[in-house]
Amino acid sequence: MLAETTEAFDASAALCYSVSSLNRYGEKRKDTEWVKSLRDLPETRFLIQANDGFIFNKEATFEPSLHSAKVLEQLDIANGTTIFLGLDENDGDRPYFAVRYEADADSLEAELEKQGPYAAYGLRGVAMKNAASREVLGMMAQAAAVGRWHVSHQMCSKCGEPTNVADAGYRRDCPSCSAQHFPRTDPAVIMLITHGDKCLMGRPYQLAEGVYTTLAGFVEPGETFEDAVRREVFEEAGVKVGKVTYIASQPWPFPSNIMVGFHGEALTTELDIDYDEMEDCQWFSKEETLKMIRGEAESGLICPPDISIAHQLIKIFTEE
Template sequence: MSAFDAFPLGQPAFVSSVLDRAAHLRGNDEKLFALEQSPSSRAYVVYRDSLLVKREGEGVRALLTIDEALKCGANPGTIFLGLRDGAAVFGMGIAQAAAEKLIGREDFSVNELRGMAMQGAVPPDQLSAIAMAKSMVNWHQRHGYCANCGTRSAMKEGGWKRDCPSCKAEHFPRTDPVVIMLVASGDRCLLGRQKQFPPGMYSCLAGFVEAAETIEDAVRREIFEESGIRCTDVQYYMTQPWPYPSSLMIGCSARALNEDVVVDRVELEDARWFDRDEARLMLTRKHPDGLAGPHPFAIAHHLLGRWVHGNDRSGA
């Protein structure tokens, strides 16, 4: 399966979920403990930006039995992600020492998640649950102590809360909103590239929403700061959970009011205008100069593809 088949237009990675989050079970410790012991329960095991997988023939299996996860050294403390076809699915972490012991093994390995997602090695309908596991494991690893008094906090509600036994403060996982936008002027769109991008790749501009800021204001501010372009007619398209470490990409389009690009060299290596034909060649990796658009697993690809095919008229 190619990336274009795995992520058709309008369906980037991490958005198609098959889990029932079953939030009503999170406060039932007895039920969750029983589910952890059930042979039908499964787990995704996360290590930093990677995933523990079992090799099976030419492919890999990311959804492990609890026994497989524990035998590989996964941490016993589990995060309840929800139910899939009535069976419980958990998220688990694994320590560096345990992950390193898997190096060279033929049955299990720790593989970088982004690469597997881009290559279609993991079924697209599992990526949402994996993103949830990655975000939650990362949050627990970074927030083990109360931000109010510094006391070691305890996991509660199936992993969806941490309580401080000292000052009684409650702590909940956070998601950071990020705007990502396709800005157009007539039949041209604005794309930029960062230094860490692969050679020749251009993508939509993006940035974090700041405190007390609307999505529309964030779009206008980020575009102006990074490119000197002022814009209007901000329109919402769709969102994409982005587990690096736990963001929500808010896809928007906007219409440019000027066309003189002034690149912020701190944020971007380059930014320029592209016409529809050129953008179409970049998306299909057929540009004569070797330029390329964003990968189909990212929402930026779908923002650009929507504009290329004429479904986004914000710049008309």
């Protein structure tokens, strides 16, 4: 059970990839005729993903990533996997599907240009450029996570034989040993640790130059979220954490994570950094953190962009 939950934080409004108006109709996905009837409706729209890039119509003025069935035919996608996303209850129950296919990365751009005003863009870049509405970004997150799972789970983990798509894209069945496989979502904790008017942030080695962010890590088997927060902070920075407060969660489909966000209160402040994992960790005052999140710090240091839950965890601290 989560320790405590902050009030008055609307995660769906604040967090990228967290908005969805789709009813996924999980109980009806096994009905192949029902799913097919939805797919064939003229009002149905498709998200098309080539490798890890979503296909955009560069000339469209409204939701350029959503396509009619005619575009599927035009692109002649022979090896695509179709995934039912759901019905949009805010748009007259319009059906939405995703189609994921593998393409030659070196020739993809040229092939798309032959077919029309199309280009492929990665999900992170789409979000950073606000190139899709928040509702469509939520659909993209769903499509990206499930689509990537299909790519990496085509063989049965029990007997090694090829598997088949089932349940409108939410299951793979092994015809050899009858095993059933389902998409997985890996939970990770992400946390801003505070001590009075200071907060703890760090730099993993892969982070962009000048960026400091919240600490984070995967939840291990048999571990609660709260204990994962305490363990990861102690392992990475040598700081002991007491009270842990749940803030919000965010789908993070890179490839299939759910980021569970917390604030934690430090019991100690001395740092003992694990330099195998972290380039640096520092305590920052609330004043300095506010400048960093606004991009106004004299040091030139900044915080992560607002598409990430890390940004929101930091922002909440600076506004308290």
